[in-house]
Amino acid sequence: xxxxxxxxxxxxxxxxxxxxxxxxxxxxxxxxxxxxxxxxxxxxxxxxxxxxxxxxxxxxxxxxxxxxxxxxxxxxxxxxxxxxxxxxxxxxxxxxxxxxxxxxxxxxxxxxxxxxxxxxxxxxxxxxxxxxxxxxxxxxxxxxxxxxxxxxxxxxxxxxxxxxxxxxxxxxxxxxxxxxxxxxxxxxxxxxxxxxxxxxxxxxxxxxxxxxxxxxxxxxxxxxxxxxxxxxxxxxxxxxxxxxxxxxxxxxxxxxxxxxxxxxxxxxxxxxxxxxxxxxxxxxxxxxxxxxxxxxxxxxxxxxxxxxxxxxxxxxxxxxxxxxxxxxxxxxxxxxxxxxxxxxxxxxxxxx
Ligand code: UDP
Numbered sequence: 066x067x068x069x070x071x072x073x074x075x076x077x078x079x080x081x082x083x084x085x086x087x088x089x090x091x092x093x094x095x096x097x098x099x100x101x102x103x104x105x106x107x108x109x110x111x112x113x114x115x116x117x118x119x120x121x122x123x124x125x126x127x128x129x130x131x132x133x134x135x136x137x138x139x140x141x142x143x144x145x146x147x148x149x150x151x152x153x154x155x156x157x158x159x160x161x162x163x164x165x166x167x168x169x170x171x172x173x174x175x176x177x178x179x180x181x182x183x184x185x186x187x188x189x190x191x192x193x194x195x196x197x198x199x200x201x202x203x204x205x206x207x208x209x210x211x212x213x214x215x216x217x218x219x220x221x222x223x224x225x226x227x228x229x230x231x232x233x234x235x236x237x238x239x240x241x242x243x244x245x246x247x248x249x250x251x252x253x254x255x256x257x258x259x260x261x262x263x264x265x266x267x268x269x270x271x272x273x274x275x276x277x278x279x280x281x282x283x284x285x286x287x288x289x290x291x292x293x294x295x296x297x298x299x300x301x302x303x304x305x306x307x308x309x310x311x312x313x314x315x316x317x318x319x320x321x322x323x324x325x326x327x328x329x330x331x332x333x334x335x336x337x338x339x340x341x342x343x344x345x346x347x348x349x350x351x352x353x354x355x356x357x358x359x360x361x362x363x364x365x366x367x368x369x370x371x372x373x374x375x376x377x378x379x380x381x382x383x384x385x386x387x388x389x390x391x392x393x394x395x396x397x398x399x400x401x402x403x404x405x406x407x408x409x410x411x412x413x414x415x416x417x
């Protein structure tokens with residue numbers, strides 16, 4: 066029995082770390098890691114393999130392209146060649162990135178059974194590349210592991226489990242497993258005073274100059290009232306340099322996971338457009354402002370733990386002022402119980 070995990074992005078390394086170790090501990094199958102190289106720097110990739118004690122990837126692709134369509138095309142081809150050679154039988158993909166997209170097509174073309182973790186997420190915004198990746202990954206997968214019951218119901222409403230494929234499986238969120246299992250770096254104390262932990266990197270927020278400027282201006286304004294600290298995603302850093310925007314809030318290089326967990330836990334509020342960071346804000350019981358008109362995790366907004374806003378200076382500042390008045394109902398099981406990896410292992414043991 067053989068499983069190949071196909072990953073390429075920061076959040077995928079974190080989810081992989083939890084699942085890889087659980088599968089290894091239960092000796093369910095031989096595991097291979099294929100890294101597409103989508104995130105390849107030490108700070109976006111290497112540090113996660115080191116800190117989370119993951120073995121080096123068995124297969125490391127090096128697709129040079131920064132153009133997303135060429136990346137998908139070339140990566141699909143290379144993954145297809147690897148799968149044709151390895152014939153793993155089972156492929157596990159994570160989330161909604163271009164790596165997920167390429168891996169889904171390659172697995173389907175080579176006849177591997179595709180398992181998708183984080184299935185059933187929908188924002189309804191087909192202009193966002195992630196939404197296309199989600200639809201494609203779910204449609205090509207045979208097995209769907211869902212983080213929330215809302216995701217499971219979304220899939221059922223689309224016909225998964227009846228007209229299409231077997232029933233989706235509610236496992237809970239591997240990100241919650243990671244959050245509960247991986248200790249934070251207690252020595253990491255970025256600021257003593259109350260502060261806002263912030264990350265911004267979504268294409269619609271950084272590639273549209275007007276949106277990026279509006280967000281930066283709002284964060285500059287906010288920083289006069291409360292320190293705003295942003296570990297900068299390399300894409301955001303590049304765009305800020307290109308637009309020549311002036312920044313007065315505090316920036317720092319991307320953090321490793323244990324530092325990031327400490328950073329969120331010590332913050333008073335979170336502002337983010339990251340699916341992962343908004344869930345971690347929820348796990349840490351921090352009110353969050355999600356800078357997305359259609360949030361990836363509407364469950365968090367419905368629970369009263371977060372608000373959304375458009376990438377607009379006034380909208381962001383006004384929404385932030387309302388964060389302190391939220392009366393959240395943090396529901397323990399919204400993202401499962403922190404045993405998603407065991408649920409997936411149970412399913413794999415029965416099905417492989
Ligand atoms: N993260 C991190 N260091 C950072 C920023 C994020 O370790 O400087 C972690 C974060 O805690 C979460 C994951 O990366 O676990 C989220 O990844 P990202 O925001 O890149 O992607 P998304 O979740 O939006 O797909």
